[in-house]
Amino acid sequence: MSTDKKNIKPTIPLKLLVDKKKTRVLAAEATSDFVNVLLSFLTLPLGTVVRVTKNHPGSIGCMDNLYQSIEQLSADKFCTEACKSILLSPRNPRALVCKNLKLNIDDTSNGICFSCNNRYCCRKSHYPCTKCVCGSIANTEKSEESQPLDPEHFVKRTTVCVITDNLQVLPGNPISLVQLLCNLGFSDVDQVEELSVDVGLEEVSKLLKLSLVSKTPLTELFLGKRKLSNISIPVDPRNSPTPSSENKTMPNHTEFRVKLILSKSQNKILSLLVREDFIDFLFNFCTVPLGSVVKLLDLNSGVGCVDNLYRTVKCLDSEWLAISKNEIINAGVLKQYKCKNNPLQIRDAINISNLLDPRGPTGSVDCFGRFMEAPCWFVVSDKLVVTQLSSPSSSISFLKELNVPLNDIEEQEETIGETEALALLKASLTSSSALNNCFKSSINQKLNKRQHMDDI
Ligand SMILES: [Zn+2]
Incomplete structure (x- = not known):
């Protein structure tokens, strides 16, 4: 009897409202178990999102390549072995809430930490083999x-x-439903059918992937239908927040100087030649929760439906929430996992006392701030594949791989400040050609200027 019980996989019942022809899911009525799971998406760091959804179709911009690059770099290129784990299995800042989810797809939100054997010491780490202050x-x-x-x-x-269907979370009352159905062009409840489904872990990870790559994730998940181009679900303007200057901090003046490698004839960026501090910043994308990404991109990430999810959770009446709203939509990154040189203004997650930073060789509870060993050159491809130039032959093999005549290659210096860093974050999530997408206008401007000078 007890073995049978163990084999039963947990599920959450969900009631779907579909149109009579079963071509689309209009809405789902969900209880707290499912709403908790859906809201947890916003607290998942990008590295976790990539890791737990990689077996489902679709790609999240260039994030898969970035993640694979970290996997493929040997551990000795990082300051400590734990640096790699922080990026590949980033800590959810709300892990202790996520571990209580009825369906938890993030195995790192398991409530486990590590301490030293010194009984007078009270430090702890989320990653094994961390050097303690003692x-x-x-x-x-x-x-x-x-x-x-x-x-x-x-x-x-x-x-x-x-x-x-596009992941707006609305209060569960008949008024919301009437407004929604009217907005969708339905005048009669008889046009709507109810469908009961059970959601398990597999459906949750599929839904997470679809929330990033589809505009109609519920329809795709439960009816297996692709988005129909003539269907658009209006966003209720009353649910849109008014722009405000909340959480705006002091201007951030961190900048990187990077070298763009261009093909003159193709007028495009072949790759980026950078130092280790830029790679710290780029890899650090993996540690940022989805909600904080949407916040950084000013609710305009362009990633699937996550902007809708963020926007409507932001508008939910706080009396339904068991936690401060900001802790869901903008959970931030723990200082022990942040990179110090970062043009992006990422919020510090709520401090965990006595938490060690596993990146420092000597053990510290402060922000060590780096992931990669210095000094080192790296090459970042247009699709965000990162490789290290570590051997004397690696420069020549890099030039061979570019596969363009040497006299067609041009180097151009570029400054990456907050604006460019935000553009790169957005491009990494939405484009399969991240560098060209991010720097195209700046390159064109310079080329046009030079053309103009040549004409004179
Ligand atoms: Zn200790």
């Missing part, structure tokens, strides 16, 4: 304790929500 190695597995006031869930148990 001199020993934090390697003893234990469970990470929640603080007395830590919330267990994102929404309260009684929460019911209506979720639209």
Whole structure:
């Protein structure tokens, strides 16, 4: 009997509203278990998103390439072995809430941490083999304790929500439903059918992927239909937040000087030649939660439906939530996993006391700030494949791989400040040609200027 129970995979029931011809899901009525899962998407770091969705169709811009580059770089290129783990299995800042989800697709949100064997020491690490401040190695597995006031869930148990096909989360009441159906052009409830489904872990990871690559994820997930181009679901303007200057911090003056390698004849960027501090910044994308990415991109990430999810959660009445709203939509990154040179203004996640930074060779609870060993040159391809120039032969093989005549290659210096960093973040999530997408206008401007000078 007990073995049978163990074999039963957990599921969450969901009630779908579909049109009579079953061509599209109009909405889903969800209870707190499902709403918690959906809201947890916003707290998942990008590295986790890539890792747990890689077996499902579709690609998230160039993020798969960036993630694979980290996997393929040997551990000795990083300051410590844990640097690689921080990027490949980034810590969810709300891990202790996610571990209570009925369906948790993130195996790193398991409530496990590591401490050293010194009984007078109270430091801990989320990653094994971390050097502790006391001199020993934090390697003893234990469970990470929640603080007395830590919330267990994102929404309260009684929460019911209506979720639209494009992942708007609306209050679960008949008024929301009437407005939604009217907006979709339905005048009669008889045109709508109810369909009950059970959602398991597989469906959750599929939904996460679809939320990033589709405009109609519920229809694709449950009816297996691709988006129809003539269907557009209007966003209720009353649910749009008014632009505000909240959370705006001091201007960030961090900049990188990088070298663009261009093909003159093709008028395009072949690759980027950069130092290790830029790679720290680029790899650091993996640690940023999805919600914080949407926030950085000013609710205009262009990634699937996540802007809708963010926007409507932001508008949800706080009385339904079991946690501060900002802790869901902009959970931030723990200082122990941030990179120091970063033009992006990423919020510090709520501090965890006595947490070690596993990147430092001597053990510290402060931000060590780096991932890659210095000094080193790296090449970043247009599709964000990162390789290290580490041997005398690597420069010549790099030139061979470019596969263009040497006299067609031009180098151009570029400054990457906050504006360019935001453009690169967006391009890495939405384009399969990230560098050209990000720098095209700047390159064209310079080429035009030079053409103009030549004409004079
Ligand atoms: Zn210790």
